[in-house]
Amino acid sequence: MTFLSTFTLPDEDAEWDFFIKQKSRAYSTYYPFQIFPQKQVPTLTFEPITIFYGDNGSGKSTLLNVIAEKLGLARGTLYNRSSFEADYLTLCNFELAAPIPDGSAIISSDEVFDAMLNTRALNQQIDRRRDDMFDDYLDNKFASFHYHDLSDYDELKKILETRSKTQSRYVRDNLAKNAREFSNGESALQFFQDKLQDQRLYLLDEPENSLSPANQQKLAAYLTDRARFFGNQFVIATHSPFLLALPHTKIYDLDKVPVASARWQELPEVQTYAQFFTAHAAEFKKESPHD
Incomplete structure (x- = not known):
């Protein structure tokens, strides 16, 4: 599915027209002005x-x-907007192939990292609660208790529960599932699986951060399936070779002047990996059992 069809940045003439109209020259930066004209970015078309x-x-x-x-x-994390961003955005243009659905979003690596930290904090809270519940179990199981009226019902119920269950069973039944079943990388993958909804446009800023090569490949397969079967469109900023190798992907090389589309195998970072492993290819060959 394609929602965003084209996007055009202001060219050098449009930026100069803006500067000429400025009465103040007190600013040392006009970000995001003055970044892209020298790159000669064409009208971007999207797959x-x-x-x-x-x-x-x-x-x-x-x-x-x-x-x-x-x-x-x-967006799920804070974004530092510059003083001139609104002016810059008025000079940008885009075309849609279909209306952008509600719930479409930009997801930064900071948002993924925050989710991982939240999982870690949840683990710590669960650990502390587990320790408290171990003590709670023993206190109630061996308590001397006499029922008087309905106001004692909840306490009686807890005592009867502890006396009918083992300590581990009592804790399992009363404790939230421990999120530590996932490693950091698995938590990041779980974040995307929970976050992404069908038929939405998502902009992903370096989603491979915090992921091992194996998990980057899992993420690549997951994004491919979502684009193919669930109507998602993705625009991704990355230099991960595993994401760059996604099938049927359009890649813009922002290191080229003018900016142009490229095949993933041609990209300098991918070439660096390829040359490294080619140079060490002999070390990957299995030794003969007779050596």
Whole structure:
């Protein structure tokens, strides 16, 4: 499914027209102005999965945020808007292939990391509660208690429960499921599985952060399935080779001037990986049992 069809940034002439109208020259930066004209970014066209590739500082995250703000997408973490962002956004244009559904969003790596921290905090709270419940079980199981009236019912119920169950069973029945069943990487994958809804547009800023290579491959497969079978459109800022290799993906190389689409195998970072493993290929060969 394609919702966002094209997006156009202001060219150098449009930016200069803006500067000429400014009465004050007291600002040291006009961010996000002055970032993209020298890159000669064309009108961007989008597929169900489109990737912005580039080294750190290439502007891929800035571009993702500009698109998100122009489209009015929801976001789950704070975003530092500059003084000139509204002016810049008025100079941007886009075309839609279909209306953008409610619930479409930009998801940053910070949001994923925050979810992982929340899971860790939940684990700590559960651990503390478990210890309290162990003590609670023993206190109630061996308590000397005499029932007087209905006001004692809840306490009587708890005592009868402790005396009818083992300590571990009592804790399991009264304690929330421990989230530590997931590692950090698995928690990040679970975040995407819980977050992404069918038929939505999502902008993902370096979603591979905090993921091992194996989990990056799982994420790649999951995003592919969501785009193919569940009507999602993704625009992703990344330099992960596992995401860059997503099938039927359009990739814009923001390190090129002018910015242009590219095949994933051509990208410098992918070439670096390929050259490294080619140089060490012999070390991966299984030794003969007679050696």
